[in-house]
Structure formats: C-alpha cells, structure tokens
Amino acid sequence: MLRIAVPNKGSLSEPATTLLREAGYKARRDSRELVLHDSENDVEFFFLRPRDIAVYVGSGTVDAGITGRDLLIDSGVEAVEHRPLGFARSRFHFAAPPAAISSVEGLAGKRIATSYRVLVEGYLAERGVSAEVIRLDGAIESTVQLGVADAVADVVETGSTLRAAGLATFGDVLLESEAVLIRPTGDVRPGFDKLDRRILGVLTAREYVLMDFDIPVGKVDAAAAIAPGLESPTVSPLHDGSWAAVRVMVKRRASHRIMDELQELGARGILVTQIHATRL
Ligand SMILES: Nc1ncnc2c1ncn2[C@@H]1O[C@H](COP(=O)(O)OP(=O)(O)OP(=O)(O)O)[C@@H](O)[C@H]1O
Ligand SMILES: O=P(O)(O)OC[C@H]1O[C@H](OP(=O)(O)OP(=O)(O)O)[C@H](O)[C@@H]1O
Numbered sequence: 268m269l270r271i272a273v274p275n276k277g278s279l280s281e282p283a284t285t286l287l288r289e290a291g292y293k294a295r296r297d298s299r300e301l302v303l304h305d306s307e308n309d310v311e312f313f314f315l316r317p318r319d320i321a322v323y324v325g326s327g328t329v330d331a332g333i334t335g336r337d338l339l340i341d342s343g344v345e346a347v348e349h350r351p352l353g354f355a356r357s358r359f360h361f362a363a364p365p366a367a368i369s370s371v372e373g374l375a376g377k378r379i380a381t382s383y384r385v386l387v388e389g390y391l392a393e394r395g396v397s398a399e400v401i402r403l404d405g406a407i408e409s410t411v412q413l414g415v416a417d418a419v420a421d422v423v424e425t426g427s428t429l430r431a432a433g434l435a436t437f438g439d440v441l442l443e444s445e446a447v448l449i450r451p452t453g454d455v456r457p458g459f460d461k462l463d464r465r466i467l468g469v470l471t472a473r474e475y476v477l478m479d480f481d482i483p484v485g486k487v488d489a490a491a492a493i494a495p496g497l498e499s500p501t502v503s504p505l506h507d508g509s510w511a512a513v514r515v516m517v518k519r520r521a522s523h524r525i526m527d528e529l530q531e532l533g534a535r536g537i538l539v540t541q542i543h544a545t546r547l
C-alpha cells in the first residue's frame with residue numbers, strides 16, 4: 268500500500284486535497300482526520316504539517332508527499348522533487364524598509380528574520396555575507412516594526428503583506444517556489460507511478476480544453492493550422508456534405524485567441540468544453 272503525506276493546513280492543504288480528489292482518491296470528511304485509508308485505490312494518506320512532509324519523505328517513512336519546493340529545500344533533507352504541481356506559487360525575497368537596506372551586501376552584520384533559516388543561511392554563505400539569522404514561525408513582516416530584526420526573508424505572493432508592513436524587496440529572487448510532488452531517493456516505490464500518472468492526468472486536463480466547431484470542408488486544412496491538436500484534429504462529415512465537424516484539444520490559455528481566428532476563418536458553432544481528466 269502506497270503511503271502519501273498530504274499537507275493538513277495552510278496554503279497547500281486545500282489545493283492538494285482538490286488535486287487528489289480529482290485524481291480519483293477518497294477525500295477526508297473532517298479536517299481533524301489525520302490518517303485516511305483508501306482501500307479501493309490501495310493508498311493511505313497521512314495529513315501532516317507541510318514543513319514536516321519533506322522530513323517524512325526524506326527518511327523514507329512515507330512513499331510520496333506534497334509540499335512546497337521552499338520547504339523541501341529548507342528542510343535540508345534529500346528527497347526527489349518529482350513533479351511541480353502548479354499551485355501555491357510564491358517567490359522568496361529579502362525585504363527591509365526602503366531607506367534602510369537595498370542590497371544583499373547591505374545585510375552584513377544585520378539581523379534577518381525568517382521561517383526559512385537553512386535557505387537564507389545557504390544563500391548568504393554563497394555570497395560571503397555574514398549576518399544574524401533569527402528563526403521565527405510566522406508573521407515575519409512584523410519583526411522589523413517590532414524591533415527584533417533589521418530585514419526579513421519571506422514568501423511573497425501579491426506583495427500586499429510586505430507593503431502593509433512598510434517593507435520593500437531588494438536583491439534577486441532567492442527562490443521561485445510552488446507545490447511539488449516529492450518521493451524518497453532511490454527506487455520508486457510500488458504504486459508511485461500510478462499516483463503520478465493520475466496526478467499528471469488532472470494537471471494536463473487543467474491545462475487544456477476541448478474545442479468543437481463546424482467549418483466548410485474546403486477550410487479544414489486552414490482550421491487545422493490554427494488548432495492542430497495534439498496528434499491531429501478529429502474531422503467528421505456533417506449531413507450537409509459541404510461542411511465538417513472538427514474536434515480538437517487546445518491550451519486553455521490560447522482558447523479565446525483560437526476561437527477568434529477560427530471565427531474569422533468561417534467556423535460556426537464553436538464550443539469549448541472543460542476536460543476533467545486525461546491520459547495522453
Ligand atoms: N500567500 C501565499 N501564496 C502562495 N503560496 C504561499 C503563500 N504563503 C505560503 N505559501 C506557500 O505555501 C507553502 C506552505 O507554507 P506554510 O506551511 O507556511 O503554510 P501557510 O500557508 O503559510 O500557512 P500557515 O503559515 O498558516 O501555517 C510554502 O511552500 C509557501 O511558499
Ligand atoms: O505577498 P502576499 O500575497 O501578501 O502573501 C505573502 C504572505 O503570505 C504568507 O503568510 P501567511 O498568511 O501564511 O501567514 P504567516 O506569516 O503566519 O505564515 C507569507 O508568509 C507572507 O507573509
């Protein structure tokens with residue numbers, strides 16, 4: 268039975284649960300449930316703190332886990348980042364009051380508050396900057412105002428938390444993070460590939476839509492040039508022999524541009540349908 272660690276709280280928890288549900292796994296009914304046995308799919312889910320998940324996977328206690336890339340790196344453990352999952356995207360930045368510090372070199376001798384000590388100390392060491400790193404659990408942006416730090420190093424998504432605290436980022440982005448599927452180093456555990464295929468099926472379905480349209484037969488080639496599909500479009504004859512029905516997968520992001528172009532070409536009855544799962 269495959270043992271999978273899933274975030275029980277925070278930004279990762281809900282999207283991870285949704286992904287697994289869409290991949291056909293049993294969902295927990297109560298957010299206090301810590302273990303969920305899905306006998307139909309021969310897997311067991313352990314709901315754990317996202318920061319601890321890398322540790323359980325790294326030690327091989329569980330066979331797979333979902334966590335953040337930043338948390339995996341900060342844990343310092345060795346585990347394989349097997350697949351990015353496209354949610355909980357964030358950037359990791361230094362920030363300080365704009366007039367006070369504006370470069371990484373300017374951090375020398377200063378106090379930096381962060382929840383990601385290993386990540387920050389690694390970055391500073393690489394650049395030969397010596398500073399005091401203060402490890403705190405959260406609300407990092409408040410530490411400068413509270414006088415316990417001169418700068419922070421934290422997760423930024425929209426930047427509104429930083430702005431509200433009167434801080435501005437400086438230097439390079441330390442890390443681009445998102446949720447990732449991780450596994451222990453060494454041989455892939457039995458059942459892992461099936462989990463991975465199911466997840467990939469859902470991620471691909473989210474990326475594509477199905478497009479149907481009718482087009483005069485003489486314009487099918489031009490339509491296929493606009494929307495070539497993955498292999499090639501499915502073309503079916505209409506009862507009126509001068510028209511054809513075409514079905515094709517297109518990238519969700521491109522779907523409106525493609526509809527514009529097909530309509531200009533002479534396509535009619537263009538329909539876009541959501542795909543729930545795929546195996547390509
Ligand atoms: N506002 C955010 N937007 C996007 N991703 C975020 C945000 N905050 C945290 N993350 C990401 O979510 C992952 C989990 O972070 P963490 O465990 O700190 O949870 P959290 O969402 O901050 O919840 P909490 O701090 O309440 O426990 C990390 O990979 C982090 O980069
Ligand atoms: O750039 P923004 O969109 O403002 O998001 C970034 C903020 O979100 C997270 O905080 P969270 O809400 O998890 O609180 P925490 O600091 O207690 O972890 C993160 O630690 C930042 O503070």
Ligand SMILES: [Mg+2]
Nearest residue numbers: 277278405406
């Ligand atoms: Mg947080």
